[in-house]
Amino acid sequence: AQSVTQLDSQVPVFEEAPVELRCNYSSSVSVYLFWYVQYPNQGLQLLLKYLSGSTLVKGINGFEAEFNKSQTSFHLRKPSVHISDTAEYYCAVTTSGTYKYIFGTGTRLKVLA
Amino acid sequence: EPEVTQTPSHQVTQMGQEVILRCVPISNHLYFYWYRQILGQKVEFLVSFYNNEISEKSEIFDDQFSVERPDGSNFTLKIRSTKLEDSAMYFCASSGGRVEKLFFGSGTQLSVL
Numbered sequence: 001a002q003s004v005t006q007l008d009s010q011v012p013v014f015e016e017a018p019v020e021l022r023c024n025y026s027s028s029v030s031v032y033l034f035w036y037v038q039y040p041n042q043g044l045q046l047l048l049k050y051l052s053g054s055t056l057v058k059g060i061n062g063f064e065a066e067f068n069k070s071q072t073s074f075h076l077r078k079p080s081v082h083i084s085d086t087a088e089y090y091c092a093v094t095t096s097g098t099y100k101y102i103f104g105t106g107t108r109l110k111v112l113a
Numbered sequence: 114e115p116e117v118t119q120t121p122s123h124q125v126t127q128m129g130q131e132v133i134l135r136c137v138p139i140s141n142h143l144y145f146y147w148y149r150q151i152l153g154q155k156v157e158f159l160v161s162f163y164n165n166e167i168s169e170k171s172e173i174f175d176d177q178f179s180v181e182r183p184d185g186s187n188f189t190l191k192i193r194s195t196k197l198e199d200s201a202m203y204f205c206a207s208s209g210g211r212v213e214k215l216f217f218g219s220g221t222q223l224s225v226l
Binding site for chain 1: 155212214
């Protein structure tokens with residue numbers, strides 16, 4: 001069975017600073033990886049996904065993530081954050097042998113003025 | 114962008130009562146999901162539904178839970194006899210393909226008293 005670990009429950013960062021949100025996964029088969037964002041009182045929205053091909057994936061709102069198979073990681077980065085990026089961020093994994101997506105415990109990104 | 118619609122946004126019920134949570138997935142989507150999020154905890158998979166049947170379910174999805182797609186547009190989650198621990202935000206999601214972006218609704222906050 002696959003699993004996802006998000007190592008940081010909260011990440012405070014100042015506006016315009018870079019940020020990295022960490023995600024590690026565990027799976028015995030090939031994985032598909034996703035990052036979702038959840039703003040207060042809303043559902044989850046897809047930021048980006050890795051299915052295959054280039055290990056550097058670019059998403060919406062200036063976010064990108066790099067798939068690292070040897071480190072079983074899929075960390076999310078943004079070079080310069082805005083106040084509006086304050087939200088909960090979830091890493092998720094699925095595989096071709098399952099119909100479910102497994103979500104991590106989430107990282108609360110708080111951008112400070 | 115197309116949306117997944119969930120109703121009601123809030124549902125309060127007494128322990129032991131039946132509740133039905135309703136979702137209207139995106140019209141040409143084929144895969145449907147229910148997830149729940151207990152306050153302060155991670156997003157948990159409940160069930161996936163494809164081709165008019167359950168394709169996968171979690172251990173949370175016991176005999177008290179059922180799903181239905183009664184008319185080709187709605188997708189419902191029924192909890193037959195609610196327990197206090199069923200209190201959570203329930204999210205419906207749909208996707209157009211097996212490994213595709215999940216579109217989430219805004220959720221139904223279920224409170225069991």
